[in-house]
Structures are given as structure tokens and as C-alpha cells.
Amino acid sequence: MTIEEEIKQTKFKSAHHKAVLNLLFTASWIQNKQKEYFEPFGVTCQQYNILRILRGKHPEPISAVEIKSRMLDKHSDVSRLLDRLIGKKLVVKNKCPNDKRASNISIALSGMALLEKLDQAINNIDNQMLKLSKEESKQLSDLLDKGRG
């Protein structure tokens, strides 16, 4: 289904504009798919994002600021997102000894276990998520990098 069909629009002001609309539509489309997959596991996309970031550094703990700098959505409310993950015992927060303002955040064992289950699911759907060849995926990623210029 082309973007024209998806949003029932045949004319676009420019190729630029069409690409922007398509990009926003596709991102929303992917997020809705991801949400469906994550829902049975009780986590949101943003929470998954944070867990992945923490695992990437595991077993080293990182600060909330560091997490924020690595997130896809740069305007995330990391403080309360972490509260929820801590409430679910997926993440552990400690005081940072060197800097009394900062916190040392790390992923809990249960968080690691959950991520493994999620990865399994994600791997299964990865090709559904974006049905592109390796080469096309690279091309897409490069165009996006270039587009943000």
C-alpha cells in the first residue's frame, strides 16, 4: 500500500513534503506494531528503549542524563519512566558515590530476562517491521542521516 493509498491523498506539494508525510506515517505505523508486540509483556516502546540502553552498558551503571542522551525521543521524561521501570523491578537505581546529584542506574536480572524474551519476539517480527533487503535498509538509513543534514 503506497502512502497515497494509506492517507488517501493523491497530490503532494513537493517530493520533499511527500517524503516527510511518508516518514511520519511509517514511524507511526512501526510504533503501533511495536506497541502490539510489547503489550503482552507489560512494557511500552519507551521502556523497551531504556532497557536496551541499559543492557548495552551492562554491568556498568549509567546516569539518567546518559540514558536520555541515548534515547530515540530526546524529550522523554526519563525520571518518571525510570520510576515505572523500578516499580516493575526491571531496573535498579543507586546513588552515585562520586556525584551526589547523579544516580547509578542498571538493569536488573529480571529486566535482562524480559529483554531476552522481547528480543525473541522482535527478531521474529523484524522482517515484518521493514520489508527491505540489507542493502535497501542501509540505503534508507543513509538517506535519513543525510536528510537530517
Place this chain on the structure above:
Amino acid sequence: MTIEEEIKQTKFKSAHHKAVLNLLFTASWIQNKQKEYFEPFGVTCQQYNILRILRGKHPEPISAVEIKSRMLDKHSDVSRLLDRLIGKKLVVKNKCPNDKRASNISIALSGMALLEKLDQAINNIDNQMLKLSKEESKQLSDLLDKGRG
């Protein structure tokens, strides 16, 4: 700035996965830019999206369901989005004479005027939004269409 730099991640599970992350990041990046531009005009991205849809059909009125089918985010709460636009006098809602369930929604003159101002702004930033050539924009859009396959 590459996606690697943007989210401080050097390794990706696959080209697919990197493309998905880049897509979600870039969409969030664009939406934040748009939000900044719209903010002084007192409308959100979703509200702008609805106004554009209504103008595309103007002077013919359309139903809320029709609007929803054309929106970028297919899970929008159109009913209350319209309430807000009506509250701002940008949109007019009437009963549909043929179908007592449905409504006839159209853009108000003040809505048209606002859109023109917004378009001005958008046109000015369009190239900032995605710094791609016409050909690259088309290529990007095609890849996205194919990716949703």
C-alpha cells in the same frame, strides 16, 4: 550527525534494526521541529494535519471517520481533536442531513487564514526539514512504501 552519534550507539543487531531506529529517531526529530514552528500559532501537529485534510476537500465538508482515515496517526482521537479546533473557531461542525449519526465538518475562514500563515512558515523550513534533493526524497518515499510492504 549520523544516527550512531545521535543515540551514541555504535553497534546494531542488523541493518534492518539500524534502519528502524533511524526512522523512529528521525520522525521524532521532525515532529519536534514542527512542534516548534507550530507553537507560536497555537496549534499542534495533529491539529495542523486535520486542517490540511479539511482544506484538501474544501469547500466540501467531510465526516470525522473520513478525516481519521486520512490522518498520519491512525489511532488519533479525532472527536476531541475536533472539539479543540472548534473551540478555536478554526473548524465548523454541522449535522449531516443524510445520516443522522454523522457530522459534516469543514474548515472555517479563520482556519484557512491560519493554514496560509503556517504554509508560509513550513515552506520556509521545508528544506531544513529534510535536506534531500528531489530525487533522494522520491527514493526515500519509495523505500518507505516498500518497507511497509
Place this chain on the structure above:
DNA sequence: AATAAATAGATGTTTAAACATCTTTTTACA
């Protein structure tokens, strides 16, 4: 025609996003 199913949209409720502001601690620098 009678009844079930589907459609259009409104509304209630819970949760999270958005945005600013505030506190504490650290850093900079005069």
C-alpha cells in the same frame, strides 16, 4: 417487518506526555 450487526461519534477513565519550576550539588571564575 423484526432483529442482529455494523457504523458514527461521544464520553469516561486511566495513564503518560509536555512544560515549567524547584532543590541539591558541583563547577567555574573573579
Place this chain on the structure above:
DNA sequence: TGTAAAAAGATGTTTAAACATCTATTTATT
């Protein structure tokens, strides 16, 4: 050293998103 500026997070508040449910009307079925 003392004071201002910056940084890390927490928190308060308003607004909107998410999700389900509900009502009214229309369409389909038999």
C-alpha cells in the same frame, strides 16, 4: 574563598494520548 552559573534529577500541573465503553442510527439478514 566566595559567589554565580551550570548540571542532575525530582516534582507539580496542565494537557493530551490510550483504551474501553456507550448511544444513536443505519444497514444487513432471514
